[in-house]
Amino acid sequence: xxxxFAIACFLAGLLPAVAFASGGxxxxxISLDKSLIIQAxxxxxxxxxxxxxxxxxxxxxxxxxTNAIQKSLDEAQAAxxxxxxxxxxxxxxxxxxxxxxxxxxxxxLKDAADEQRRLVEAAKAEAARLVAGARQEMDQDVRRARQExxxxxxxxxxAISERLIKKSLNDTDHRRIVDDAIAHMxxxx
Amino acid sequence: xxxxxxxxxxxxxxxxMAATEAGAGEATGRELAAFLDGLQADRGALExxxxxxxxxxxxxxxxxxxxxxxxxxxxxxxxxxxxxxRGRLDHLAAIIAAYRDLIDADLGQARAQxxxxxxxxxxxxxxxxxxxxxxLSKRIILEDSVDTNLLGGFVAQxxxxxxxxxxxxxxxxMRERLARGQA
Numbered sequence: 001x002x003x004x005f006a007i008a009c010f011l012a013g014l015l016p017a018v019a020f021a022s023g024g025x026x027x028x029x030i031s032l033d034k035s036l037i038i039q040a041x042x043x044x045x046x047x048x049x050x051x052x053x054x055x056x057x058x059x060x061x062x063x064x065x066t067n068a069i070q071k072s073l074d075e076a077q078a079a080x081x082x083x084x085x086x087x088x089x090x091x092x093x094x095x096x097x098x099x100x101x102x103x104x105x106x107x108x109l110k111d112a113a114d115e116q117r118r119l120v121e122a123a124k125a126e127a128a129r130l131v132a133g134a135r136q137e138m139d140q141d142v143r144r145a146r147q148e149x150x151x152x153x154x155x156x157x158x159a160i161s162e163r164l165i166k167k168s169l170n171d172t173d174h175r176r177i178v179d180d181a182i183a184h185m186x187x188x189x
Numbered sequence: 190x191x192x193x194x195x196x197x198x199x200x201x202x203x204x205x206m207a208a209t210e211a212g213a214g215e216a217t218g219r220e221l222a223a224f225l226d227g228l229q230a231d232r233g234a235l236e237x238x239x240x241x242x243x244x245x246x247x248x249x250x251x252x253x254x255x256x257x258x259x260x261x262x263x264x265x266x267x268x269x270x271x272x273x274x275r276g277r278l279d280h281l282a283a284i285i286a287a288y289r290d291l292i293d294a295d296l297g298q299a300r301a302q303x304x305x306x307x308x309x310x311x312x313x314x315x316x317x318x319x320x321x322x323x324x325l326s327k328r329i330i331l332e333d334s335v336d337t338n339l340l341g342g343f344v345a346q347x348x349x350x351x352x353x354x355x356x357x358x359x360x361x362x363m364r365e366r367l368a369r370g371q372a
Contacts, residue, residue, distance in 0.1 A: 147368070154367030158360050165340050165356060174307045177341045181354025182313065185320045 197283030204268050204284070205291040211264055214292050220265040221285045227259040228281070238278050249274040290348075298328040304336035305343035306355070321347060 169177075208217040228235050234255060238248055252273030256266040272278055293299055301321055303309065309317070314331050321329045325347060336344075342355035 146370075150370055151368045154364045157367060158364045161360060161363075162340060165360075169341055171307065174341055175310075175313075177356060178305065178307075178309065178313050178343060178354070181342050182316050182320060185317075185324075185352060185354060 193280055193283055194287070196277065197280045198287045200268075200272065200277065200280065200284045201287035201291055204264075204288055207264060207268075209295070213262065213264065214295060216262070217265055218285070218289055218292050220259075220261045221268075221281075221288065224256050224259045224261050224265065224269060225281055225285055228255060228278075231255070235278070238273055239276075241276065245274040245276070248276070248278075252278065293330070296328070298330055299325055299347050300330045300332055301345050301347045303331055303333040303343050303345045304339060305333060306336065306339040306341045308335050309333050309343065317343075317345065321345065321352075325350070 204217065205214070208214045211217075228238075234251065237243065238251055249270045253266055253270045256269040261269065272281060272284070277284075289300070299321075301318070303314075303317065314333065318329045318331050321331075329347070338357075340356040340360070342358070344355050344358065345352040
C-alpha cells in the first residue's frame, strides 16, 4: 500500500514539471487548466480502480502464492523432519535388528558350543562304556578260557590218572585202599 | 519220582501198621520181596498187570493168583490185590523199600549199600559195619556188591548218608580242585 502511495506521490510531483513543460509550449501533453483536475481525478479513479481490481487481487494472489509456497516449504520441512525421524527410527531399528541378530548369533554359537560339548561328552561316555564293556567281555572271555583250560587239564589229568591206576592196581593195592578208607572212616568217628 | 516215593511211603505205612498189629512185620517184608521177585521174573504177567485198560477187578484177580503162587500170606495177598486194583504195581519196588525202612527203624537197624571195586573180605565187612554202627548208633545190615566201574575202594550209602572211600571219589575231588585252580 505504501508502495502505491509512493508511486502516486511520485506521479503527483511529476505533474508540475509536466505542466510547466506544457505551459512553455502550445499543444503539450498536459494543459494546466481545469482539465488537469479532471485528469487528476481520472487518474485517482484509475489508480483506485487499478488498486482495487488489479493490484489487490495480485497482492492477494501473491500472498496466497507466498503462503502456498511457505506451506509447501513447511510441509517439505515437516516431510524432511519426518523423513529424518523415520530414517532415525529405521536406523535405530536396523541397529536394534543388528543387535538382535548379534545376540541370536551369539546365542546360537553358545548353543552350538554347548551342543558340541554335550555331544563330545556323550561320545566320550559312550566310548568309555564301549571300552569298559569290551574290557569286561574280554575279561569274561579270558576267565572262561582259563576255566575251560583248567577243566580240560583236570579232565585230561584225571583221565590219565584213571588209566594208570586201573593198569597198576593189583589185589594187594585194592586191599590196602579199602583198609585205608575204613581206617580213615574210623578216624572221623 | 518224588511223587512216586510219597505214594509208596503212604502204602508202606498202611501195610506196616496192619503187619505190626498182626505181629508179622518181618515176614510180611519177606513175602513182599518174594512176590516182587516172582513178578519181575514173569515179565509177561507184569506187562499185563500194568496195562491201564485192564479192568481193576481183573488186575486184582491176576495179582492175587500170582501172590498165592509166590506163597504170600493173607495180609500180603490183600495188600497186593489192593495195589493192583488201584494200578500201583509199578510202585511196588518203592513200597517194599519204604516198608523195609520202616521195619528197620522198628528194629533199630539200618541197611548199608556198599559198592566196591573188588569183593570185600569178611574182615573188611566186619570192620566197615563196626565203624558204621559206631557212627550211626544203629545195627548195620551190610548189602555189598561189586561195581566194576569203580577203580578202587568202596562207596557206602546208608539212607541219605554217603561215605565215599573210593579212588574215584578222590579223583573227582582232585578234578574239582584242579578245575577251580586250587593245587
